[in-house]
Amino acid sequence: MNAVKEADLEEEELGEESCPAAELLEKLQSPSADVREFGCASISRVVQQSQTIPGFLQRDAVRRLGPMLLDSSLAVRETATGALRNLSACGGQEVCEDMVKHDVMTPLTALLRECCAGFESTVVLVKEQKNPVEDVANEAVHLLWNLCESSSQALSQFNKAGLLDVVVQCLERHPHNVELAISAAHCLHTVTEDNSELLCSMSTAALGALENVLLSSQPSMAHTLLRTLAAGTLWNMKGSLPAARQAQALSAVVATLSKCLDLDSGTLVLELRQAEEDRHRNAPAAPDAGDQAAGEPAVTEMDEEEEAPQQKRNGKAVNIDNDFSDLLPRGKEELREATALLTAQQTSLEIIVNMCCSDDPSDDEWEEESSSDESDMCPDSLCDGVSNLMSPLCLSAEVHGALINHSIPEKVLKKTEFPRPQATDVCHQDPSWRGLIKKMQRVQSRALTCFHSILSSMDAESLGGAAALQGAAQHLSTLVFGAAEIPKDEEFLEAVISAMRSLLQMIAFKNIPQCMTPQQLMSLSEAATRCDVVSVRVNAVAILGITGSTLAKEKGTAETLQMIGNALLQVATRDADLVVNGEALDALLDVFADGDEAEKAAQNIQLLPALKAFHPVFKAKIRKEGKGKYNPQQLCVLDNIKVTRATSSTESIHLSKVIE
Template sequence: MGKTKNARFKRAQFPPEGRPVKAVKRAAEDDEEEDVVESPHAELLEKLQSPSADIREYACASISRVVQQSQTIPGFLHRDAVRRLAPLLLDSSLAVRETATGALRNLSVCGGAEVCEDMVRQDVLTPLTTLLTECCVRVQLSSSPVKKEQKPTVEDVANEAVNLLWNLCESSSTAVSVFNRARLLDVLLPCIEKHPHNVQLALSAAHCLHTVTEDNSELVGSVNAAVLAALENVLLSTHSSMEHVLLRSLAAGTIWNLKCCLSSTHQAEAISAVVKTLAQCLSLDAGVLVPDLWHRESSRLDGAGTSDPESARPDEHQAAAGVQEEEEMDDGEMKMNRGKRNGKKMEKDLAAFLPRDKPELREAVALLTAQQTSLEIIVNMCCSDEPSDDEWEEMSSSDESEICTDGVADGNSSLFSPLCLSAELHTTLLNYSIPQQVLKKAEFPSHAALDVCGRNPAWKCLVKKMQRVQCRALTCLHNMLAVMDVECLGGAAGLQAVAQHLSSLIFTSADLLKDEEFLEAVTSAMRSLLQIMASKNIPQCMSPQQLMSVCEAALQCDVLSVRVNALAILGITGSTLAKDEGSAETLQLIGNALLGVASKDTNLVACGEALDALLDVFADGQEAEQAARNINLLTALKALQPAFTAKIRKEGRGTYSADQLCVLDNVKTNLRRFIGYLESLQKK
């Protein structure tokens, strides 16, 4: 309501970017079904106790494959799989260590946050910490470069262990606390320092470090010069592979997370280095590079006939069955995949689940992951430390402090948040042309890239990743519009160009407005843009009818933040139109739409936003007064008022946060005053 809260990306548990998995059902299954599904699993778990290392390795590798089918996970958990696998992390056989760690890694990813919490409760971190500490010492002593071998190396084991740690820390605050206490930061450094020779291990460590450094004040005391030097070394690396581009992006994000550890004299240099790294990543054109990598793979396979047998070493605990399209997920799976911030779907690095004989596809995935990561970092840069939008914690635009002398809220008095970027960061973002780069990434994926990805099932997974980069860019645009000076964004002409750009995105295809992720990202950007343009009296290219058509689609969305964005857009559009002669008919349409939501939406937040928008639209002006009379607004609001008040009293406590209730109470107060204002108009 009123001010636009900036988006922020938070740590969330991701499923593998093969077929997404559903949450583990904890309810007991009937005995007959357990006998059918679990008997083979019981046999595999028994083999974990075999005196033969080969049999133990076989059992671990088999479990790794089986748990990728999420329906099998309850059966394994019921038979205490975690406690049986955990001791094998310290098995005398290196191969068993690798496959056991891989099995737990797959269990943690495919089982989701609930299973990760269970694993932490069952103390899997104790043997994992011991394993990581041993690996750290041996990785430091190991020779480089790593040779391709049939048998696993200590770096293979370390890679699996770090990935498992990453998964657990994403889902469990307890795991993060253990990470801090056990000083596992020191364990990750040698892995990151291996980046010239083993980029996969370095990437796993960098992902983990990027995760655990976010909002982790307890870790700050452990950050020393060696940590910062290792990250700086990564930023300064000149390796040109896309996996190194991703590595540099993750290092940049980690430095941003740890900026409070830097002295004031070094912060400016660090911020400049971070933004430069992100700019270099975003400057890469996936529309050119993805087709190029695809053609490179095709040429290699045509020339060789078959892929390199050594590079295709069986890796049973990874997704050996290949990558399945994300489009196969059903509605329940989509909801399970949502991160903390407003339903954003975020996945683990797909490259970790690709066969080793697809280096070009791994490069393409790394490129898109790097660009998504870079955009998410910029989103967080252009964001205050306040909680996220999904908690609806911003104050109403028509709060008590903004009531005018006639008792009516001034709908335009607080249309946008004050600038919250430091002058230094603001200047750095502009120096590296970040706004222009973000706008470029907000375009649709190139036809050339979409075409080549459609020719090969293994490459189809990149389509979703390209679309996700676009959505992150739109969210980034939303934040930048809220915190950057209009002149720095090109002034009125620049904002009109952005409006034209968003218009071209929205009205390209009706199917796009059915995609929740895209709809949320684009409506957030539209909301910020319209707020700023309205406050500066800048005309924009989208007609009220076009905006209403978008809002109509958005109001059908199950995602609350999308509906809230649509209601805010209607409020901004209406309050702007109310100043124009002959707008009464359009204001009636907007008023009826808002009344419909206020009276029918089951969510109090949406009802409150609709009422607040109504107050903005009909606050002042002859056209607004005429439209209000035509739709019997006073009668409608009088009918809504007692039900809204009762709903706050009945459902508010325990369902909505204290901040949400504060805003709802504010709307309730303003509604009472607005009704009084409409009654005074009737008496004239």
């Protein structure tokens, strides 16, 4: 479009440092539809640079763009909705809440209803051509999804306005417009999570639409993502399904997730990248900016690497992936397919985590890992003593059976492997594909956290017994120790150490031989000490405790126990975080509680004098920092720690009453 070309030229003239908010917003008042479209398209591009967003908000951009959603020109509607969509995607939670506060939901609701009414009435002259009303609807549904994911007020208005049926209508366009259907499926997956008000009024039409999507058989990665999102929505709706249909729905959900995880993302990324090169080689000329839809800005490499803003999902804090893949320009079909595949696999893993957790929203690991470094306290909370592995398993027999029958644990473990080097190499070669590397790494991290959840909700026999657990432990050890240095990526490190802790705990409980060498233990402890994420340090300390407790039962292990004891003492006395101190003290109690080897090691490292000296320091630290800095659960942990002398005498130091 001419408006898009002009917007590109204007951006170049303005330069990176200026914010043309006033001038562009002024164009929205023009009597010319072309000028209004130009203004909206320009805003759509400029707000991708997050530093420009305050300038637009200060000039009341939301109120001025809102009426454009119902403009007499269809092109203006599309570009205006695209501008608001980009503003919501790039601005984060605060911007989304500000948009809702400025009543963007009223024109958005009216626009969505008009779009759905126009799906069948709009004449499309060329069979392959998309209905232009559907393009507007796609922008609108995506904006609605962003708002509902970040604002509880938007979700409340979604419920009151009865927008479920409208979004379902968009989902039903999937046979010929998968892009619109995916936006609708993302929206449904978001709004059905922990939304009892909506689920109570769930229509049979919505259920039927989801089942039709699950029964579709198109092989594209876009349709794989669509089916995965439909499966997640159906799982969210499980409580509102008729009893007679629950077993069938569960089977369909798990089968869909299983097929998604079966796909080899490394091979498919390579094939798609090659397909793009072949297409470009055979094409007469590359498309110019005019072939790009006005509402679809090209994403720069800088956009892909921006830090993810903290947002809320249904009013709860959560880190939202700053994924701009939905803003990719048209003409990137292969990249869209690759992105859809990785998004589908990440979503599948997240759904399995939800299936393994209880129905209490506070137990949802994807919510808990948001802003709190202590996220791994659930499900392996220190307050629970030995962890949920010792408590009744939380999976129902039906869910447990479905996951086992579809070999979900094995498929999840397979996804914990590092991305294939050949796939990451070809992505490095093209700036527009580089964002996929982070997505491949995120799938691995999600798989590790998912495996952790599986370990916490299934017994050893269900997971294949001793041989399978030892194999899994060896695999996790290879991930951590396979390279010359332990990986420093915090997301990976947090996920792999969490999974390793749960697995070693299960192995120890079953008296299965451990697989980590003392040297590996020490290197893991050292790497964790340098990590800023508290849960990484907590889990590394727990691993030392689990392994030390096992070794204390064996002969000739005093020297290794000394290494472990010294490492734990260092953490207990020097780490800046009280929770880590407490975990280290708790681990010392476990390691040196009993046994000749433990007693010998404790004497050699002068454990009791060290603990006596640390006792008043720890007590003062809790009194000074505890109540202001730590939550009740963490204080419960610290309150119940007892550091006991690891000798045959009865002398002990009790820290159970240090919090008054």
